[in-house]
Amino acid sequence: MALTREEREKFLAGPHIAALAVDAGEDGRAPLTVPIWYQYEAGGDIWVMTERDSRKAMAIEAAGRFTLMVDRVEPTVRYVSVEGPVVDTAPATREQLVEISARYLDPAKVEAYVDFAWKEHGAMVVIRMRPQRWISADLGEA
Numbered sequence: 001m002a003l004t005r006e007e008r009e010k011f012l013a014g015p016h017i018a019a020l021a022v023d024a025g026e027d028g029r030a031p032l033t034v035p036i037w038y039q040y041e042a043g044g045d046i047w048v049m050t051e052r053d054s055r056k057a058m059a060i061e062a063a064g065r066f067t068l069m070v071d072r073v074e075p076t077v078r079y080v081s082v083e084g085p086v087v088d089t090a091p092a093t094r095e096q097l098v099e100i101s102a103r104y105l106d107p108a109k110v111e112a113y114v115d116f117a118w119k120e121h122g123a124m125v126v127i128r129m130r131p132q133r134w135i136s137a138d139l140g141e142a
Helices: 005-012 055-063 094-104 107-120
Strands: 018-022 032-036 046-051 065-072 076-091 124-129 133-141
Touching (some): 032 055, 046 094, 055 076, 094 107
Antiparallel strands (some): 065 076, 076 133
């Protein structure tokens, strides 16, 4: 059964690992699909952070849009897929790296991870997507 707007936004706001899909931009290639951390608050834009020169950043820039899909298998099979246009790309800040890391990591590990990532990952960008098309369902008892 499809989720209500409130249900899908609440589910997407949870700290799931998303599958990001974007046109690979190459003839004969399927979409580029990779796992990614994301940040979302109900009713707002979604943002992801990635290395500025990564394949996914370049593909998103060329396509101008991307899709995120999150799911779970317990207590029921549920998923939300959302697609939309890129509305902003900007250099990432250390504060944004802390915010997204704290969403996924044990609090005791955030500082060390941020120190490592900020030094080792190179220049990073935050890419914001405006949710435009949604597909969602809860498939009932697992």
